[in-house]
Amino acid sequence: VPTNEPRFKSKGYNVLLWMKWNFLSIVLEVAPRAFFIDSDVVLVQNPFPHLPTHLRFAYQAETRCKLCAACLGRNDPSDWDCTLAMCPPNGGQLYFSDLDLARWMVAQQPQKITSGPALDQTYIEEALLEMPERRGITCLPQRFAGHCWYGPFNTTLVTAPPHEVRALATYHAHCVSFQTRKLELMKNIWTSVGEARRALRRP
Numbered sequence: 001v002p003t004n005e006p007r008f009k010s011k012g013y014n015v016l017l018w019m020k021w022n023f024l025s026i027v028l029e030v031a032p033r034a035f036f037i038d039s040d041v042v043l044v045q046n047p048f049p050h051l052p053t054h055l056r057f058a059y060q061a062e063t064r065c066k067l068c069a070a071c072l073g074r075n076d077p078s079d080w081d082c083t084l085a086m087c088p089p090n091g092g093q094l095y096f097s098d099l100d101l102a103r104w105m106v107a108q109q110p111q112k113i114t115s116g117p118a119l120d121q122t123y124i125e126e127a128l129l130e131m132p133e134r135r136g137i138t139c140l141p142q143r144f145a146g147h148c149w150y151g152p153f154n155t156t157l158v159t160a161p162p163h164e165v166r167a168l169a170t171y172h173a174h175c176v177s178f179q180t181r182k183l184e185l186m187k188n189i190w191t192s193v194g195e196a197r198r199a200l201r202r203p
Contacts, residue, residue: 009115009116009117009119010115011113011114011115013115014113014114014115014116014119014120015113017091017119017120017121018106018109018113018120020036020091020094020120021102021105021106021109021120021124022106023036024036024094024096024102025099025102025103025105025106028096028097028098028099028102029099032097033051033053033095033096033097034095034096034097034102035047035048035051035093035094035095035096036093036094036095036096037092037093037170037172038091038092038093038172038174040092040172040173040174040182040186041092041093041170041171041172041173042170042171042172042173042186042189042190043169043170044168044169044170044171044189044190044193045168045169046169047144047169047170050141050143050144050169051095051140052095052140052141053097054097054136055095055097055136055137055138056096056097056098056101056135056136056137057094057095057096057097057098057101057102057136057137058094058095058137058138058139058140059089059090059091059093059094059095059139059140060089060090060092060093060094060139060140060144060145060146060172061087061088061089061090061139061140061146061149062087062088062089062090062121062146062148063087063088063146063148063149064148064149064150065087065088065139086125086128086129086134086138087139088121088125089121089124089125089128089139090121090146090148090172090174091119091120091121091124092146092172092174093140093144093146093170093172095140098136101137105124105127108123108124108127109123110123142164142167143164143167143168143169143170144169144170144172145160145164145168145170145171145172146171146172146174146175147171147172147173147174147175147176147185148174148175151175153175153176154175154176154177154181155176155185156176156181156184156185156188157185157188158171158185158188158189158192160192162195162196162199163196165192165193165196166193166196166197166200168189168193171186171189173185173186173189
């Protein structure tokens with residue numbers, strides 16, 4: 001397990017976080033859509049058929065978000081254009097189809113990046129809240145899940161209910177400290193998905 005990764009919320013860590021927004025804007029210069037995931041996101045199935053491709057920007061909610069759940073209507077694509085839902089975003093899973101919007105988000109980067117508690121997603125959230133019109137911007141569907149949604153913090157067990165585990169496209173292993181525990185959780189995700197799907201096939 002590498003031990004030289006930037007310390008959480010250090011200057012190096014925060015610089016690395018902002019690099020992904022620059023990278024996404026470069027990708028969108030040559031591709032109509034882009035989907036970014038952190039290295040601690042498990043791909044449970046092909047995510048692309050489940051992405052809200054008509055949205056300009058969709059993000060993983062930081063925690064289980066009632067606003068997004070109501071807006072998304074439990075993965076009903078007809079509800080994805082809800083403009084009122086604005087839940088705290090997590091930068092671990094990001095979908096873009098709007099180059100101008102991606103460039104605008106790059107411009108939210110502070111002139112001087114330092115160590116500190118404010119992550120990139122905090123700056124992005126504050127900027128989005130000030131936008132007069134957020135049409136085409138909301139959370140990813142609940143099948144793009146995060147470990148913080150279910151808790152408890154730092155557990156390596158998947159506590160999501162089986163019917164949600166079966167439907168997962170991705171699972172973000174955040175809210176877990178230390179790489180060894182993250183890797184254990186990521187392995188447990190595969191075990192939980194397999195058990196949930198086998199249970200569905202039992203007579």
